[in-house]
Amino acid sequence: MKSKQCVLRLGNTIKTCWIPEKFAVKGKYLKIKNCEDAWIDGWLVESVGAVEDYAIVCSRANSHKKMKDITDI
16 A cells, blocks of 8 residues: 655644655545544645555554654653
């Protein structure tokens, strides 16, 4: 499965994230899960960029989380 890096907007909030390719459509509205596992509806896909394998995206995210846990005070 492939993921695409997208810029999403909800009101004044802008977020860049990787989402599954089938949902990465400019102009589409999405429901995204936040850090507390709550679904937030109404995110607008403003732009679609790079494509990457889902496994690679997950691997990088896990590496980032591990590094953050180690380095955060």
